[in-house]
Amino acid sequence: GNSVTQMEGPVTLSEEAFLTINCTYTATGYPSLFWYVQYPGEGLQLLLKATKADDKGSNKGFEATYRKETTSFHLEKGSVQVSDSAVYFCALRENSGGSNYKLTFGKGTLLTVNP
Amino acid sequence: GAVVSQHPSWVICKSGTSVKIECRSLDFQATTMFWYRQFPKQSLMLMATSNEGSKATYEQGVEKDKFLINHASLTLSTLTVTSAHPEDSSFYICSAKGPGVAVSYEQYFGPGTRLTVT
Numbered sequence: 044g045n046s047v048t049q050m051e052g053p054v055t056l057s058e059e060a061f062l063t064i065n066c067t068y069t070a071t072g073y074p075s076l077f078w079y080v081q082y083p084g085e086g087l088q089l090l091l092k093a094t095k096a097d098d099k100g101s102n103k104g105f106e107a108t109y110r111k112e113t114t115s116f117h118l119e120k121g122s123v124q125v126s127d128s129a130v131y132f133c134a135l136r137e138n139s140g141g142s143n144y145k146l147t148f149g150k151g152t153l154l155t156v157n158p
Numbered sequence: 159g160a161v162v163s164q165h166p167s168w169v170i171c172k173s174g175t176s177v178k179i180e181c182r183s184l185d186f187q188a189t190t191m192f193w194y195r196q197f198p199k200q201s202l203m204l205m206a207t208s209n210e211g212s213k214a215t216y217e218q219g220v221e222k223d224k225f226l227i228n229h230a231s232l233t234l235s236t237l238t239v240t241s242a243h244p245e246d247s248s249f250y251i252c253s254a255k256g257p258g259v260a261v262s263y264e265q266y267f268g269p270g271t272r273l274t275v276t
């Protein structure tokens with residue numbers, strides 16, 4: 044079956060530090076890959092996505108590249124801000140109609156950015 | 159656009175009672191909705207997938223008679239936790255997927271419902 048493994052947190056950084064959250068996956072076929080963010084007390088929001096190998100998703104200074112050879116989709120940001128404090132989820136989606144296109148999530152990584 | 163709401167945002171109920179949670183897509187028609195359960199500091203676990211007008215598909219280990227899902231219209235799905243027990247206390251999240259090209263559409267998530275069973 045499909046699975047997503049992401050680095051366990053919590054991750055604590057100072058403002059303007061570089062962020063990497065590792066994510067690797069196991070899947071059959073050719074999944075799409077996502078990063079979602081959950082701010083305290085809120086629902087999940089899509090942060091970025093990539094639908095095929097070598098695609099780079101980017102949004103709000105965050106980037107992740109779909110690496111098929113290493114089955115990875117690591118999240119990076121060059122300079123984090125206090126407002127980036129949240130839980131980050133890596134996810135994959137099967138792209139076959141029979142799967143209903145359901146998402147498989149990693150366990151989430153709590154990021155805390157201190158001023 | 160693509161807003162999904164849930165109601166209530168939190169609910170407390172007594173053991174043995176039933177509680178209904180609504181999930182609405184406010185500005186689009188959702189052919190498919192998903193229900194997740196999130197335990198503290200853990201990931202989202204998919205409970206079931208519902209397609210408008212048909213029976214829900216439950217994930218392995220999820221009791222369909224306990225977690226009743228109805229997707230009667232393109233904008234509304236409901237999850238009813240029947241005969242709730244304290245172990246059902248959790249954060250329930252729905253998401254909605256609209257029609258579109260397979261590789262481009264997204265799931266849009268509701269803000270979640272915190273259920274506490276006393």
